[in-house]
Amino acid sequence: MDTEKVTALTFLDLSAAFDTIDYPVLLDRLSDWYGISGTTHTWIHSFLMNRFQSIKIRKCFSNAVPLFCGVPQGFVLGLFSLYATLLSSLIHSHKLDHHLYADGTQVYIYFSTVDTDLSL
16 A cells, blocks of 8 residues: 555465365375375375274264365375465466465455556
8 A cells, every 4th residue: 555556355265175185186296296206105195095084972983984085183284285286376377466374365466556447
């Protein structure tokens, strides 16, 4: 505002973002984009794949069900950041400014107040 510019801001908030991570997509991205391979890739693969979840109430357990997305607690933020890089690249390719946060993104543009009428 001090430089007579107007900012248009859009918030992208992913509900339960960490639970949206698709394992095969993440593993491919780790390999293709970040060059993670060999033992490290195998370790991450074994950590994510073939996971199951059940619920325990007192001494009773529910049936175990397979998990196909999401990441284990404690492993979340780093993997999600790597996973979300594609979104950052897409936004950048449209020459928009943005900020990435843990589970959300701010996309913004700014322009001169003289150009405000042109933006309508």
